[in-house]
Amino acid sequence: MSTKVSPGVENQVYHGGDMKVFSPLDTMRHSAAHIMASAVLEMFPDAKFAYGPPIENGFYYDFELPRSLTPEDFPEIEKRMRRLIESGEPFVREEISRERALEMFADQPYKVETINLLPENETISIYTVGPFTDLCRGPHVENSGRIGPVKLLSLAAAYWRGDENRPQLQRLYATAWPTQGELDEYLWRLEEARKRDHRKIGKDLDLFMVSEQVGGGLVLWLPKGATIRRELENFIVRAEQRAGYKHVYTPHIGKIDLYKTSGHWQHYRDSMYSPIEVEEEEYILRPMNCPHHIVAYKHGLHSYRELPIRLAELGTVYRYEKSGELTGMSRVRGFTINDAHIFCRPDQLREEFVRVVELIQELYHAVGFRDYVYRVSLRDPADTEKYVGGDEMWAVAEDAIRDALDSIGAEYVEAVGEAAFYGPKLDVMVRDVLGREFAASTNQVDLYLPEAFELEYVDADGSRKRPAMIHRAPIGSLERFFAFLTEQHAGAFPVWLSPVQAVVIPIADRHTEYAEEVAANLRGEDIRVEVDARSERMQHKIREAQLQKVPYMLVVGDREREAGAAAVRLRSGEDLKAQPISEVLRMITKDIKERR
Ligand SMILES: [Zn+2]
Ligand SMILES: [Zn+2]
Incomplete structure (x- = not known):
């Protein structure tokens, strides 16, 4: 249920203006x-x-x-x-x-x-x-x-x-x-x-915290949550490398003029923090990564043959949210976007846009997003204050998105007034296990920032041309994606993401040495494993591992030690009985590899 207080009175029942139509x-x-x-x-x-x-x-x-x-x-x-x-x-x-x-x-x-x-x-x-x-x-x-x-x-x-x-x-x-x-x-x-609720699970499983001492909306990823994040990051970076992206690292702040040129300062200031003064110059905590990537593109002069250039970064940004609206990992003040900016020739725009859609589909498949729809977010032509650029520029950009989606036969709905201030975008709306919908990915066409930053490439005839730009974030922010995954799986993450993938439980103290041996075997295969050597009862340890949603519990006693085996229990409660260690390794590595 929502206990969030709506900021305005847009829903009020008695008022002039646009009353929404009641169903x-x-x-x-x-x-x-x-x-x-x-x-x-x-x-x-x-x-x-x-x-x-x-x-x-x-x-x-x-x-x-x-x-x-x-x-x-x-x-x-x-x-x-x-x-x-x-x-x-x-x-x-x-x-x-x-x-x-x-x-x-x-x-x-x-x-x-x-x-x-x-x-x-x-x-x-x-x-x-x-x-x-x-x-x-x-x-x-x-x-x-x-x-x-x-x-x-x-x-x-x-x-x-x-x-x-x-x-x-x-x-x-x-x-x-x-x-x-x-x-x-x-x-x-x-x-x-x-x-x-990811806030509850995050606490129960020690995944992350938000501390008033640090500040509201500023997330501290604890070791277990950080392990999950690292796996996600590696997974994303590899998929992007395969798709031809080059990764960069850029700073979290930049001079204010950068944001005046980009238009963020004029159109996005409500979401930005006040400037920081350093040696009489003003700096801004970046609300978006685009300007940095644009400057990186301008590092050299590019020939038409080099394009598209796809610069990617797990880029951290800071946006102002009212304290009353902050929610766990899903509404925060600092977050990391799986961001990239594609600089391409106008004739490559459609294909590049389609490739991004295909990358989104690939990632969704791997993380188990099945229920999603495409929404094309367009400018509201009546709202001239909110958007930059002229009618023609918007028409070209909006048609490029429609063309790209039509070319792959994708179905979509259109939403007027939902575009970014610099260009239209495709939003992918994902529905979670509880039927709640949110925008998980975005894929945007931008003809404005190349103009504003005077980007160029050298065409075949030697003339200087303007590239087009795509901004895209297939999984949006890592924080919100993490909140989604936590709630989707109710904390029982797939094996590849589980912070602890197996726990070895010795029945008595005399089995601890063998338990350590089993754990060393698993570690040799890069499996995240712990040994629960506390002098608690075995049943108690199993129960606790289940509550911590550890996928594999490996119980070892005299018989298992003699047979070079472990009694395997799953967090679902399923009992797979004694299995040779080689079989245990095979099962777990298979789950990890297949991202089950
Ligand atoms: Zn009434
Ligand atoms: Zn961008």
Whole structure:
């Protein structure tokens, strides 16, 4: 469930401008928000009401109450809501004058403010269901009996109109579904999401930490998490090397002029940190790696025959996120992108773009992403403030992406207004085990930065030409990818990524020497192995290794020692009985090699 407080009021139900169109499910949930407000009013006659919009998978209402609600209040509120739902009260709409509205809601300061914000000619409507009347544009269900099973979920603090200088309200989150079965399914998904939460697993398995002493949103990768990251990095770098990329290392800061030339300073400043002054020059913690790679490209004069030049880096960047929005590894202030910039001739653009899509597909296959869709993110031509470059440049870049995708028969949806400030992009949206969607990869065409930095190559006839650029990040940031993998596998990483791939468990002290011998054998094959030589009971050690999600547990006692074997148990609980050490080695190395 989300306890994140939305920054604005874009979802509010009564306001001029673009109200989003409610789906039938939104309408039902928003109607349930009225019912929830009504129940709260019964309990707190002095309650002040703000907004109660539907959101993804549910709804909320913001209240000002004489005391703080706690989850102990939920059963009482739910009971009252159910009574109102069962009564099948109609939602009655009435249109009233502004004067009448101000009079009716005189003791509701947030409603008064809302009324005063409505444009002159706006029709003002109120809806009454049972004892509760709310200022609302609707729509609602016909009567409360049409509202499905409801469940209160959580509480959060929220500022009135998202403004931290305005009063702090209590936001009560809830959900409603057409049937009990769908509600149960959703609650199961929430519970599963809680169990799989990478912040919880990261702590249980000692993978990473975030410390207030270091700073919010700044991740410390602990040895086990760092092992997983190193494996991922090696895997990515090798795949890129095979695909013709050359890797570079560049610094995390750069002079401010670099970002003025690139346009980041003008168009991306909200996500950047203040400049650092060094010997009267200003430096910026880089929010993107592009300018450094561009300067690296300019190191020499390139002939048309050298192109494409593909410069890659696991490049660390820093972006400002509000402290309230920081979340484990998925919303952080410093992160590492599996980045690359491809400099190519315009006639190579389509093929290069397709090659990136193929690389994305290859990586996805290897890490088990099966459920994904392509989204082409375009500029919003009406929003001239947000984007650089002219219409023609955008048309060429946008068509290049469509062409490339069409040439391989890929299906895609288009999203207007989601482009980067310098160019359109392909976003690959991945769905996780719980059905949540996020943009995992991006592949962007850029004709602007080559212009801004006056990039050149020498063409066949000796003339100087502008190359085109592609920015791409097949797995996005290592941090977010790691959060995804952790939740996808619930901490039971595939063997190749597991920080400890096998633990050898001697049954008694006298078996420790043999256990060390077995471990040395595995280590010789680059298998990450530990010996649990503590004088705990064997069952206890097995249980602990299972909790740590170690894929292989190798138990050794007298019989195993005599046979040169180990009793193999898997973290799933499966017992493979005694296996010769050569067979154990074969099994584990096969799993690693096949990335199972
Ligand atoms: Zn309403
Ligand atoms: Zn870039």
